[in-house]
Amino acid sequence: MLARHHRDGESFVELMKETYDNRFDDTFWTAWQQWIEPVFAEQTTVLDLGCGPGLFIKELAGRYPGVHAMGVECAPYMLEAVGELPTGCEIIEEDLQNPRLPLDDNSVDAALAAVLLHEMHQPVKLLLELQRCLKPGGRIYIIDWVRGPLETYIHHESKTLKVFDPATSINELEDLFIHFIEHNRFSVDDLSYLLSCTGFNVLDSRTVRDDRYAHIVAEKA
Numbered sequence: 001m002l003a004r005h006h007r008d009g010e011s012f013v014e015l016m017k018e019t020y021d022n023r024f025d026d027t028f029w030t031a032w033q034q035w036i037e038p039v040f041a042e043q044t045t046v047l048d049l050g051c052g053p054g055l056f057i058k059e060l061a062g063r064y065p066g067v068h069a070m071g072v073e074c075a076p077y078m079l080e081a082v083g084e085l086p087t088g089c090e091i092i093e094e095d096l097q098n099p100r101l102p103l104d105d106n107s108v109d110a111a112l113a114a115v116l117l118h119e120m121h122q123p124v125k126l127l128l129e130l131q132r133c134l135k136p137g138g139r140i141y142i143i144d145w146v147r148g149p150l151e152t153y154i155h156h157e158s159k160t161l162k163v164f165d166p167a168t169s170i171n172e173l174e175d176l177f178i179h180f181i182e183h184n185r186f187s188v189d190d191l192s193y194l195l196s197c198t199g200f201n202v203l204d205s206r207t208v209r210d211d212r213y214a215h216i217v218a219e220k221a
């Protein structure tokens, strides 16, 4: 599922690098400072779940010297693209479908799951594992696609594809419509429901970019 969803692995790595600044813009960092920084401890550990090529953990290390930033990833092309890591960063190679992370109970201050949950067969085992690893009061910041109208999706995702032109190939159309389903996995309420059923209290929830993405902050109860 992952390999198909990413289409071509190397190109997907490049896409994640090119679009990094859009995801982690000033609005994101303001919210991160508001909701996540307050739970930082003297020796802070932050998990980046589905860290891709590792840009976020590298930025964390630059912004917060002394932080222990751990990326978790399973796709070989992403792991290969991580390259050299600054002090304080490390990568855990793990499939998050049913993870057992090499971390003590109640040892993690905060976690990020950026555009990860919609790519998983089920996110329940991951949220339960996070519940184990986070300190009481530890927080997760989730960014993900959320359900929206087909019209908005086509407007944003098919700039060059003439969707309703009879000459457009069936392969291009299938690719677009399959991605539409995959990017429409969960509603904002679905994500809140999953979090509350796995022991989290949602602290903040908002949508951005034409309501196509949610930013949700939740705390281990």
Ligand SMILES: C[S@@+](CC[C@H](N)C(=O)[O-])C[C@H]1O[C@@H](n2cnc3c(N)ncnc32)[C@H](O)[C@@H]1O
Pocket (backbone or CB within 6 Å): 002, 016, 020, 023, 049, 050, 051, 052, 053, 072, 073, 074, 075, 078, 094, 095, 096, 097, 113, 114, 115, 116, 119, 120
């Ligand atoms: C859309 S990319 C986002 C990458 C990064 N979080 C970012 O925002 O730049 C989603 C990442 O989650 C990873 N991923 C998806 N399912 C995973 C799983 N079961 N275990 C570990 N990583 C997973 C993918 O390989 C990919 O690198």
